[in-house]
């Protein structure tokens with residue numbers, strides 16, 4: 452079954468020094484209209500990020516409900532939320548979807564309960580309808596969840612069949628589309644026996660095996676596209 456996917460711009464911030472000095476990052480979330488359900492992939496930036504962090508990272512926050520309204524949907528229409536991971540800039544609006552199932556990998560949920568990992572009042576871990584599902588699975592026909600750990604212990608990506616091909620929403624498994632492209636190059640070099648290629652994450656061959664036509668990221672507006 453094919454879905455229609457709408458990207459929502461839900462804010463941005465200044466990258467931490469360790470990530471990329473003086474770099475501004477966008478924050479994306481996606482509305483997925485599937486024939487059987489409406490899904491969200493990520494829910495934007497938390498409202499209750501500590502003031503010191505807001506000051507340091509210059510957060511600009513577009514409330515997820517505003518972004519969703521602009522995309523033509525409302526909170527009570529959302530059946531399920533898939534967060535790529537539970538950091539405060541990807542799951543910060545989860546509290547606004549009390550009706551929706553929230554799909555997480557067990558390791559991510561465990562991490563989110565650790566101090567300082569995220570903003571718990573916006574995640575709503577205790578009242579939200581969190582469902583732990585481990586590994587790779589089909590959430591719906593044409594919507595597949597794939598574990599892509601690294602940036603966080605239970606990071607996951609979502610492959611969606613659309614009218615314009617297979618779209619992979621890859622969250623923060625790479626910081627941007629170019630980083631993903633470079634990782635593929637490194638993997639190809641390693642496979643061809645060239646020494647010194649950086650090691651690829653164990654899941655990268657699996658992602659490529661799924662033959663995505665396009666790959667979109669949580670903090671990039673550029674989209675990776677397969678060779679025509």
Ligand SMILES: [Zn+2]
Nearest residue numbers: 536538602623
């Ligand atoms: Zn993160």
